[in-house]
Amino acid sequence: MACRISELVVDCADPARLAVFWSEVLGYVELGREGDGSIEIGPPGTGFGGPQPTMILSPSSDPRTGKLRLHLDVNPTDRDQDAELARLLALGARRADVGQDGTENWHVLADPEGNEFCLLRARIPSV
Known part of the structure; x- marks a missing residue:
């Protein structure tokens, strides 16, 4: 099990x-x-x-100290990555820099409290 x-x-x-x-x-x-x-x-x-x-x-x-040791990855379900990025930014997400080099196929974002998450490229069906 x-x-x-x-x-x-x-x-x-x-x-x-x-x-x-x-x-x-x-x-x-x-x-x-x-x-x-x-x-x-x-x-x-x-x-x-x-x-x-x-x-x-x-x-x-409690104040947050340092980089999160765990983050969420999300995938668009009904639009492409660029459209989903625009939607997430409009909702209040912001771009985050965690050391990317610019060649990644994902976007690192932060929620309104600064918790990092990644928007991946692949579109997956909703559950």
């Missing part, structure tokens, strides 16, 4: 802001809120336990 990723937990200063951003990026909806201010988002009509992991945006006042 193996495990699978069911949830991704992201510590952040403003869970509501990141919940809106990542819901727009991934086509997710808000699934619930906890008393500590955490917000869970996930695929509409599925939620926890479905084929895609949910995300929990958890409030934290």
Whole structure:
């Protein structure tokens, strides 16, 4: 038997802001809120336990130090990479420099709180 990723937990200063951003990026909806201010988002009509992991945006006042040791990669599902890049930038993502040399076929971006993620080139079907 193996495990699978069911949830991704992201510590952040403003869970509501990141919940809106990542819901727009991934086509997710808000699934619930906890008393500590955490917000869970996930695929509409599925939620926890479905084929895609949910995300929990958890409030934290701890400052981030250094480069993230884990980041997300996302792929466009219904448009090409250039169109998806424009959409993500319009949602509030910004370009990030983590030492790329300019020959990569992906874009390194950061969410509104500076968490890096990559937009890959390949278009994949939505789940």
